[in-house]
Amino acid sequence: MEVNHVVKPNLQIRAFYLFFIILNIQTGLGILGAPRHIFQEAKQDAWISVLIGGVIMHVVVVVMVIILKNYESADILGIQVDVFGTWIGKALGTVYILYIFGVLLSSLINYIQIVQVFIYPQMPPWLLGALLILLIVYTVLGGFRVAVGVTFVFFFLSFWLFFFLYEPARLMDLNHFKPMLEATPKELLFGSYQAGYSYVGLEILFFIYPFIENKKKISMPVHAGVASTTILLLVVTVISVGFFTSITLEHLIWPALSMYKIIEYPIIERFDLIVVTQWAMVIFPNFILFAWLITYSMKRLYGISQRKVLYTIATLLLIGIIYIKKQTIISQFIATISNIGFIIAIVYPVILLPLVLIKRKLVKMKEKSK
Amino acid sequence: MRKQPIRIKHGKNSDFPLSIEVLKQKVKEQLQNIPDILFQQYQIQEKDILIFYIDYQINKKQLDDSLLDTILNRDIQWSTDKILNEVPIGNGTKQTKIDKMVTELIAGAVGVYVVGEPDAITYNIAKQEKRNLQKAETESLVLGPQVSFTESLATNLNVIRWRLNTHDLVTEKFIIGERGQSEVRMVYLKTLANDTDVQTMRQRLQNLVVDELEDSSILSQYIEDNSTSIFPQFYLTELPDRLCYAIGKGRIGVLVDKSPTSIIAPSTFFSFFESTEDIYMRWNVGSFLRILRFVAMFISVVVTPTYVACVTFHYEVLPTPLLASLGQSRAQVPFPPIIEALLLELLIELLRESGARLPTKVGQTIGIVGGIVLGQAAVEAGLTSNVLIIVVASSALASFTAPSYIMGSAIRVIRFPLIIIAGLIGLIGVTLGICFFFIHLIRMTSLGRPYLLPAYPFNWKDMDNSFFRLPFTLSNTRSTSFQPKDMRRYPKQKAQTKKDIDE
Incomplete structure (x- = not known):
């Protein structure tokens, strides 16, 4: 397997799309439930936890960019093979694929569950699942450019939802934030850790780096994307903490969605229904990008045709949706994925960095001695 | 030959x-x-x-x-x-x-x-019967040139030469058809049109093997990128000024002998909602009209399915006063909302189709009889509700604002699957349906160029040529999406010089 992966110019995208890819893939579903998890750890200082999490993410981005810039046009699959050798490298790549499949399945199940809870308690999960999977297959068959296009266009089709948070923001009680700075550093860090599920997805940068047209300019859009995610999460967390009392917030699974419930207009009474359906457009780019990542990685690692992989994962996803039904299992599953995500997205790049640097140095020394 | x-x-x-x-x-x-x-x-x-x-x-x-x-x-x-x-x-x-x-x-x-x-x-010394130049019928305008193409290729070329009297104009000739032969002309400006586009179009015309070519609308279906799609990929126009405007911006026109419509390629999705009138109007009014058409399209596609979804599954979305009046008007209706909506949509489509087929004088009568009498009678007989009539009529009306008849028809047709899915699984179905159409649009191309330009791939400079209009002092370039050889229409500085008190 080649370490560097050269992509045809007509498949490449401009760097500024990275902003939308990162923002979209991180926003997903995590943001709906994150305020509660963070609040459980850091209480009224939850916003500090979010900021700490944001800073950590920026550090991770810097690390990732340094790793990538050591190579001409490599993705994580190639880098792992370069650093650890073919066997371990491919094994690690497979772990990545399994993890991404886990993320994909968990977010699909999670979204279907939200729809069931808010709109149709009676609807069988396979119906919505099958429709979503059909759409995913149709999109991914179009290739990477279509996946990015969907991410980009759907961002503008769904971003307006965010502005409607002004209504609960108006009703915030600022006393909920007092007394300030009560949480211990340990609680704050645990709070940041709990925000992890919403930061998952950053690792996509490791995969799509070869597809970027102007590779020198990637830092700006990626940092902007991470910063925007942080701001979004911060706003949602602050409004949730200010809007709900502490007892309520600890018992709400999706505080962000519950806040939309109080918005009312002369022609729409239950705005949260609109939000839940419209959230399909927020979450859909995640499905597509992750599904595409799996097909691409399988082709890169094992040379299997992307079409075959796509049909296989579509079948597996449908089976997963049909069999994973119990709320406890789903919560457990999401928590596990979140923990693994923390290791893969945040810890792993930091460990990988020195290894890559040492390896590069060794290569250079070898070349010199020759 | x-x-x-x-x-x-x-x-x-x-x-x-x-x-x-x-x-x-x-x-x-x-x-x-x-x-x-x-x-x-x-x-x-x-x-x-x-x-x-x-x-x-x-x-x-x-x-x-x-x-x-x-x-x-x-x-x-x-x-x-x-x-x-x-x-x-x-x-x-x-x-x-x-x-x-x-x-x-x-x-x-x-x-x-x-x-x-x-x-x-x-x-x-051939004699060819042809009609004289007449006013445009299918794409009627309020402002601007009124003349439309005729069936005679010689006349059409004459009109184009009249508008574009430059030695730059190329009119490449192709003979297409195995049995009945038709002359096809590819028209473009040599120093402006993108070479790749010209080559692609030339290749498609040369490689086309058909028995005969009945009309340019059929030719456009033969040479389209995606023939399974419901959306047209080339703009068909009968207006010489529209064709020449497109050619003047670096695009390619195709004329077919015996056909009064010309093909403009490549075309983007948004260009089907542009009218030449937007340019003849002042920029702010033109922008308003253009945005109005996008809103109309949105209404036309979304409103009826949303009504069906809300009334079938999501009563709770509707506020109580609205729900009360809606319930009152629906109280007599024996059908579920999906049947009710499909029935009315069908009625409107029947009216439109019969109006289009009948002679003009009878067509008007049918419109009045169908629209007013049938609608009123349907409500009084308890077949449909008042509210739905308003919803369906407004969405039908909105779909007629598209300047391209083919695009307007496509939009009317995609309502039906949306209504059905809304009646089956509610709002989430409508959202997924709209997602599907957007994904479909993103996947499509026109003459090898992305169909959704300039929205994706995103092109900031072209926003003013497709979503709205800017005054000519600010917008002095041709649209970059089609990559013409020369971008600048006129120097910007000169356009911005103010002639006022300072002289």
Whole structure:
């Protein structure tokens, strides 16, 4: 397997799309439930936890960019093979694929569950699942450019939802934030850790780096994307903490969605229904990008045709949706994925960095001695 | 040109010389003995001359004034060369094969044969019936040029030359059709149009093998990128000013003989909602109208399915006062909302279709009878609710604002699957349906260029040419999406110079 992966110019995208890819893939579903998890750890200082999490993410981005810039046009699959050798490298790549499949399945199940809870308690999960999977297959068959296009266009089709948070923001009680700075550093860090599920997805940068047209300019859009995610999460967390009392917030699974419930207009009474359906457009780019990542990685690692992989994962996803039904299992599953995500997205790049640097140095020394 | 079977006679290359009787018989034989071929035989200075033509295919006046006048009134011993020399018609050609000569006769030529000579002559003096230039019917405008294309390619090219009187204009000729042949012209500006686009279009036209080409709308379906899609990928227009505007921005036009519509390629999804009137209007009004059309499209696609979804599954979305009046008006209706909506949509489509098929005078009556009487009666009979009539009528009305009739029809049709899915699984179905259409649009291309330009791939500079309009002082470039060879229309600084008190 080649370490560097050269992509045809007509498949490449401009760097500024990275902003939308990162923002979209991180926003997903995590943001709906994150305020509660963070609040459980850091209480009224939850916003500090979010900021700490944001800073950590920026550090991770810097690390990732340094790793990538050591190579001409490599993705994580190639880098792992370069650093650890073919066997371990491919094994690690497979772990990545399994993890991404886990993320994909968990977010699909999670979204279907939200729809069931808010709109149709009676609807069988396979119906919505099958429709979503059909759409995913149709999109991914179009290739990477279509996946990015969907991410980009759907961002503008769904971003307006965010502005409607002004209504609960108006009703915030600022006393909920007092007394300030009560949480211990340990609680704050645990709070940041709990925000992890919403930061998952950053690792996509490791995969799509070869597809970027102007590779020198990637830092700006990626940092902007991470910063925007942080701001979004911060706003949602602050409004949730200010809007709900502490007892309520600890018992709400999706505080962000519950806040939309109080918005009312002369022609729409239950705005949260609109939000839940419209959230399909927020979450859909995640499905597509992750599904595409799996097909691409399988082709890169094992040379299997992307079409075959796509049909296989579509079948597996449908089976997963049909069999994973119990709320406890789903919560457990999401928590596990979140923990693994923390290791893969945040810890792993930091460990990988020195290894890559040492390896590069060794290569250079070898070349010199020759 | 399709090759005619060549018959070899006596091992010679030429079918001539022949006697008059044999020639007459052979020509008749080739033309399946039609009664319209006329032979005129003259004897001048002991030379027998035969003039023959198909009666209705030629210009009689030219025949009399130029050909017969010259031959009959001069006392010369005619030969083929002398006729070519003396007759004042430019396009005389020598013919040595009878079948080739007959092909010319069909195209509107007159044949002249001097007995004993080794070849005959044909003069093309074809007469072509055509209608005069008229006002545009399907794309009617309030402002701007009113003239529309006709079925005659020569007239259409003449109109285009009139508008684009530059030596830069290329009109490449293609002959398409195996059985019935049609002339197709690809029109573009040499120093502006993108070479790749021109090459792609040329390739598609050259590679096209069909029996015959009925119309340009059919040609556009043959050469489209995605033939399974419901959306048209090339803009079809009958307005010369619209075609010339597009050509002037570096795009390619295709004209087909016998068709009054021209093809503009490449076209983007958003260009189907642009009207030339947006440019003739002042920029702010033009922007308003353009945005109005996008809103209209959104209403047309979304409103009825949302109504069906809300009334079937999500009563809780509707506020109580609205729900009460809605319930009141729906109280008599025995059907579920999906049947009710489909029934009314069908009614509206029937009205539209019958209005389009009937003569204008009857069509208006049908509109009134159908629209007012049927609608009122349907409500009073308890078949539909008042609210739904308003919803369906407004969405039908909105769909007619699309300047392209084909795009308007496509939008009306995609409502039906959306209504059905809304009736089956509610709002989430509507959202997924809209997602599907957007994904479909993102996947599509027109002449190899993304269909959703300039939204994706995103192009900031082109926003003012597709979503809204800016005053001409700010917008001085051609749209970058189609990558013309020259971007600038006029210098920006000069356009921005203010002539006011400072002079």
